[in-house]
Amino acid sequence: MNYCRFLTAVSAARKPSVVRKIFEVEENASAKMISLATGCPNPNVFPFRxxxxxxxxxxxxxxxEPLMKRALQYSLSRGIPELVTWMKSLQRSLHNPPSAGYSPERGQMDLCVTTGSQEGICKVFEMLVSPGDNVLMETPTYSGTLAAIHPLGCNLISVTSDQHGMVPAALKEALSRWDPSEVHRPGSTAPRVLYTIPIGGNPTGVSITAQRKKEVYELARRYDMLIIEDDPYFYVQFDKLWMPSYLSMDVDGRVIRLDSLSKIVSSGLRIGFVTGPKPLVDKLVLHIQ
Incomplete structure (x- = not known):
């Protein structure tokens, strides 16, 4: 996939911070090394032992004490390495995404930690949505999402949902004004992004069926769109057999998945994580920097 076509001008222009590059070097350096390069405070003066x-x-x-010093010190923008590794393992275990084994260029599954899922939503939109863009959005939807996307000046195209989640026929109808063969032409106004809360949708509480997910994904493939899978309620499903995610069927690397620990660990900890193709996750990390 050509991920460059999805980026806003601002996101495409982001470059790595020199200071953050030094952090990556320090992560692999000797514990005895005292670096003066990154402005890290002396951990011996931290108030908690x-x-x-x-x-x-x-x-x-x-x-x-060693763990506390590390926890209170600056860390990598992507997240504490051990936490990122654990979360990647969790995603492989729960979703087994096809993209986990891809090359980075092909859209290999990658992940970064965010300050709650809401930060992830905001940064994903800012990475992908420019003023005047057409964005597909399942309705009704979460008020926090609307608050995050409205300032970006895009045109929201509603996609109807019912008691079984987003209606694929409604999505197909919304897309029918564009020719799939022309979506890559310069100046095309075809939507490049679809946003959905697939499990326990807010405010309806509705979950989309597995069959409908497959139909939605195929439409996303046909029109070369990204699916933003905002799934904070995934871990509180009542059924013993959990619904397969969009990430689990993502053979192309076109799903950006947002997860949260707020509903199962603590909302006050503000821990969310974004999983998606490495070229896009890398751009998110540059924004976090």
Whole structure:
């Protein structure tokens, strides 16, 4: 896929920060090295030395002094490496995305941590949506999403949903004004982005069926669109057999998935993560920098 065609001018122009490049070098350096390059404060002056957390099951989690120093220090924009690695393993275990084994250029699955899923939503929109763009959006939808996208000056095209989620026929009808063979032509106004909350949609609580997901994905392939899969309620499904995600069927590397720990761990921790093709996740990381 040509990911450049999806980027806004601002996102396309982002370049790596020199300071952040130095951080990457420091991550692999000796623990005895004292770097004066990145402005990191001396960890010995941090006010917290250690901590103990009592869990619901009665067990205790300890943060010793070395761990506490690391937790309080600057880290990589993508997220603490061990956390990113664990989250990638989680995504492979739960979704088994076909793109996990792809090359970076082909859209290899990648991931970055965000300050809650809402930050991820805002940054994804800012990466992909320019003033005047046509953006497909399942309706009704989350008010926070509308607040994030309206300032970008795009045209929202509503796609009807019912008790079984987004209606593929309604999506097909919304796209019918464009010829799939012409979506790559310069000046084409065809939508490049589809936003959806597939599980427990806010505010309806509706979940889309697996068959409908397949139909929606095929339409996204036909019109070469990205699917923004905003899925904060994935982990609170009542059925024992969880619904397959768009990420799990993403053979092209066209799904950007937003996950959150707010509903199952703590909303106050503000931990979200964005999974998607590496070329786009890399642009998100540049924005986080």
């Amino acid at each position: 250690s901590a103990a957390f009592t869990m619901n099951d009665g067990s205790t989690m300890y943060f010793n």
